[in-house]
Amino acid sequence: MDAIDLLIVVxxxxxxxxxxxxxxxxxxxxxxxxxxxxxxxxxPDRAGPFGILQTLADGMKxxxxxxxxxxxxxxxxxxxxxxxAVIPALLTFMVVPWGRPIEIAGRVVPLQGTDLNIGLLFILxxxxxxxxxxxxxxxxxxxxxxxxxxxxxTAQAISYEAAMGLSMVAVVMFTATAGDGGTLSLAEIVxxxxxxxxxxxxxxxxxxxxRWNLFPELVAFGIFLIAAVAETNRAPFDLVEAEQELxxxxxxxxxxxxxxxxxxxxxxxxxxxxxxxTTLFLGGWNGPTWEGTxxxxxxxxxxxxxxxxxxxxxxxxxxxxxxxxxxxxxxQLMQLGWKRLIPGAFVWLILSTVVIGxxxxxxxxx
Amino acid sequence: xxxxxxLPIAVMAVLAAGFVGVSxxxxxxxxxxxxxxxxLEPYECGIVPEQEPSQRxxxxxxxxxxxxxxFDVEIIFLFAWASRFDDLAWYGIAAVGIFTFFVLExxxxxxxxxxxxxxxxxxxxxxPAEVTEEAA
Amino acid sequence: xxxxxxxVITAVAALxxxxxxxxxxxxxxxxxGLFGTLFSLAVIYxxxxxxxxxxxxxxxxxxxxxxxxxxxxxxxxxxxAEDTSEHLPRQRTLVAVLGAxxxxxxxxxxxxxxxxxxxxxGGDVEIPNGTVQAVAEPLFTTWILAxxxxxxxxxxxxxxxxxxxxxxRGLIREEHE
Numbered sequence: 001m002d003a004i005d006l007l008i009v010v011x012x013x014x015x016x017x018x019x020x021x022x023x024x025x026x027x028x029x030x031x032x033x034x035x036x037x038x039x040x041x042x043x044p045d046r047a048g049p050f051g052i053l054q055t056l057a058d059g060m061k062x063x064x065x066x067x068x069x070x071x072x073x074x075x076x077x078x079x080x081x082x083x084x085a086v087i088p089a090l091l092t093f094m095v096v097p098w099g100r101p102i103e104i105a106g107r108v109v110p111l112q113g114t115d116l117n118i119g120l121l122f123i124l125x126x127x128x129x130x131x132x133x134x135x136x137x138x139x140x141x142x143x144x145x146x147x148x149x150x151x152x153x154t155a156q157a158i159s160y161e162a163a164m165g166l167s168m169v170a171v172v173m174f175t176a177t178a179g180d181g182g183t184l185s186l187a188e189i190v191x192x193x194x195x196x197x198x199x200x201x202x203x204x205x206x207x208x209x210x211r212w213n214l215f216p217e218l219v220a221f222g223i224f225l226i227a228a229v230a231e232t233n234r235a236p237f238d239l240v241e242a243e244q245e246l247x248x249x250x251x252x253x254x255x256x257x258x259x260x261x262x263x264x265x266x267x268x269x270x271x272x273x274x275x276x277x278t279t280l281f282l283g284g285w286n287g288p289t290w291e292g293t294x295x296x297x298x299x300x301x302x303x304x305x306x307x308x309x310x311x312x313x314x315x316x317x318x319x320x321x322x323x324x325x326x327x328x329x330x331x332q333l334m335q336l337g338w339k340r341l342i343p344g345a346f347v348w349l350i351l352s353t354v355v356i357g358x359x360x361x362x363x364x365x366x
Numbered sequence: 367x368x369x370x371x372x373l374p375i376a377v378m379a380v381l382a383a384g385f386v387g388v389s390x391x392x393x394x395x396x397x398x399x400x401x402x403x404x405x406l407e408p409y410e411c412g413i414v415p416e417q418e419p420s421q422r423x424x425x426x427x428x429x430x431x432x433x434x435x436x437f438d439v440e441i442i443f444l445f446a447w448a449s450r451f452d453d454l455a456w457y458g459i460a461a462v463g464i465f466t467f468f469v470l471e472x473x474x475x476x477x478x479x480x481x482x483x484x485x486x487x488x489x490x491x492x493x494p495a496e497v498t499e500e501a502a
Numbered sequence: 503x504x505x506x507x508x509x510v511i512t513a514v515a516a517l518x519x520x521x522x523x524x525x526x527x528x529x530x531x532x533x534x535g536l537f538g539t540l541f542s543l544a545v546i547y548x549x550x551x552x553x554x555x556x557x558x559x560x561x562x563x564x565x566x567x568x569x570x571x572x573x574x575x576x577x578x579x580x581x582x583a584e585d586t587s588e589h590l591p592r593q594r595t596l597v598a599v600l601g602a603x604x605x606x607x608x609x610x611x612x613x614x615x616x617x618x619x620x621x622x623x624g625g626d627v628e629i630p631n632g633t634v635q636a637v638a639e640p641l642f643t644t645w646i647l648a649x650x651x652x653x654x655x656x657x658x659x660x661x662x663x664x665x666x667x668x669x670x671r672g673l674i675r676e677e678h679e
Contacts, residue, residue: 013377066398071406083386090382094375114374117633121557128565143408155427158434165441172448182449184634252409257393261386331484338482361455423576425667431570432663436656438566442558446638454642461642468653472660479664
C-alpha cells in the first residue's frame with residue numbers, strides 16, 4: 001500500500017461522507033414536500049427554488065441555537081450519545097457498493113467504502129451499536145419522557161433486528177446457489193445479480209426480467225422493508241418519539257446542534273437502509289450501461305445513477321408509508337414484531353430453503 | 367481480506383467523530399448561553415415537574431431482551447450455514463433444521479406463556495395459589 | 503507494527519473498561535464500561551483477522567447481551583440505594599489470591615520464553631481461517647454436536663427467564679381489565 005492507495009482510501013471515505021450529508025439535506029426537504037403534497041399542503045417553499053434550501057436553513061438555525069444542558073443530566077453520557085448516534089450511522093453505509101468499480105490510471109477503484117467479507121454482519125453489528133445512542137440519550141437526560149422513549153426504542157430495535165437478520169439470511173442462502181459458495185460481501189451479492197432471469201434459467205422469454213433477488217425472495221424483501229422502517233424508528237413505528245405520549249422521546253432534552261445530530265443520524269439511517277435493500281434485493285448498481293454506444297464516462301456513471309434511482313424508489317415508499325399509516329400502539333408494535341414478522345420470516349426461510357434445496361440438490365432421499 | 371480493508375472504516379470513524387465534535391464545540395462558540403433555573407428543569411410540558419421519573423421498568427423488557435439474545439445467536443449460526451449452503455446441502459439443512467426447531471419451540475413456549483402479550487387487557491398473570499377464585 | 507499499536511490501544515481501553523465495571527458507583531456506568539471492554543475485544547479480534555468472531559462479539563455481546571444487562575438494571579431501578587454489604591465471605595482475599603496467581607502464570611510464561619508475539623496480519627497479510635465460510639466448515643462437521651446442544655441451552659435459558667419473571671407458586675390466569 002503506497003501513498004496513492006492511501007489517498008484513494010481517504011477520497012472514498014470523504015466522498016461517502018459528502019454523499020450522505022448531501023442526500024440528508026435533500027431527503028429532509030423531499031420528505032416535507034412529498035408529505036405536504038399528499039396532505040394538500042404546500043410545504044417549504046421560501047428558501048431557494050422550491051424551498052430546496054430549507055434543510056440547510058434549518059441546520060444553520062440549529063447551529064446557532066443555545067445548547068441547553070438541563071440540570072439533571074449525566075453530562076458525560078449525555079454528550080457521548082450524539083457521537084454514538086452519528087458514527088454507526090455513517091459507518092454502516094461504508095460497506096454498501098454504490099457504483100461499478102472504475103479504472104483510473106491503471107488502478108481499479110471500487111465505488112464502495114470497503115468490501116468486508118462479513119459485510120452483512122457488519123451492518124447488524126453497527127445497528128446494535130446504534131441502539132446505545134438511544135438508550136444512553138434517554139437514560140442520561142434525567143427526565144421521564146426520554147427514559148421511556150429510550151427503553152421503548154431499544155426493545156423495538158432489538159425486536160425488529162431479529163426479523164431483519166432472518167430476511168438477510170434468506171438472501172445469503174439464495175445467493176450461495178448463484179455462484180461458487182456463499183458470501184456475506186455486499187459487492188459479491190451485487191455481482192451475482194447481474195444479467196437476467198431468462199439467461200439464468202435458460203428461458204429466453206424471461207430475458208427482460210433482471211436477475212434481482214427480489215423475485216425469488218419477494219417475501220424476504222417485504223419483511224426486510226417493514227423491519228427497516230421499524231429499525232429507523234419511522235412512522236408508523238415511530239413510538240420512540242410519539243408526541244402525544246412522550247413529547248420528543250429520547251431526544252426531548254437535547255437542543256440546538258446536539259438535537260441536529262440525532263436528526264442527521266436518523267435520516268442517514270433511512271438512506272442507508274434503502275441502499276441496503278437495493279443492494280440485497282434490487283440488484284444494487286446493476287442496470288443497462290449501453291457500453292460502447294454512449295461515451296465511456298456516461299457508462300461509468302450510469303451504475304451509480306441506477307443505484308440512486310432504486311434507492312430513492314424505496315425512500316419514496318418510506319415517505320409514502322409515513323404519510324398514509326397511523327402510528328401503531330406499543331403492544332401492537334411488539335406483537336407485530338414477535339408474533340407476525342419473526343414467525344413469518346422463519347416460515348419463509350424454511351420454505352425457501354426446502355424449495356431451493358430440492359432444486360439444487362435433488363430430493364433428500366435420493 | 368486483510369486488515370487494510372478495515373482502514374476506510376477507521377478513517378470514517380475518525381471523520382465522523384471529528385465532525386460531531388467540531389460541530390458541537392464550534393456551535394457552542396457561536397450560540398448564546400443564557401441558562402435560567404426554569405430552562406434547566408427537566409421537560410414537563412411547561413409546568414414545574416412534581417415527581418421524579420420512575421426508574422423501574424416492567425419485566426417484559428427483560429424477557430424480550432432474553433429472547434433477542436437467543437434469536438441473535440440463531441441468526442449468527444444461520445449466517446454461517448447460509449455461507450456454506452451449497453457445500454453442506456441436505457446435511458446442513460438438517461443440522462440447522464434441528465437447531466431452528468429448538469428455537470421455534472422456545473418461541474412457541476414463550477408465546478403461550480404470555481411473554482409476548484403486551485396488551486394489558488389480555489395478559490396472562492400468575493396469581494398466588496392462596497388467592498381464591500372470587501378474590502382474584 | 504500497526505498490529506502492536508492497535509493491540510496496545512485496545513488492550514488499554516479494554517482494561518480501562520473493566521476497571522470501570524468494578525469501580526463505577528452507578529450500574530449504568532458499569533454497563534457502559536463493560537460495553538467498552540467488549541467492543542475493544544472485538545477490535546482485537548479484527549486485528550487478528552478473526553472477522554466472524556469480531557462481528558459476533560459486537561452483535562451478540564456488545565449488542566444483545568449488553569441490552570439485556572441494561573434492561574435488568576432498569577428493571578431493578580437505577581436510583582435504588584445500593585446494598586454495599588458483601589454477601590460472599592472473604593471474597594476480597596480470594597480475588598487477591600486468584601489475581602496474584604494469574605499474574606504469576608503470565609510472568610512465568612514470559613520468563614520461560616513460551617510467551618511469543620505472533621504477528622497475525624498487520625497490513626496486507628491475508629489469513630483465510632477467520633472468515634465466515636472457514637468457521638462454518640468445522641462448525642457443521644466436527645463440532646456439530648456442540649452446535650446442536652447450544653440450541654438446547656438457549657431453550658433452557660428462555661425457560662429460565664420465564665420462570666424468573668412469572669412463576670410464583672400459583673396458577674395461570676387470563677387477566678381481563
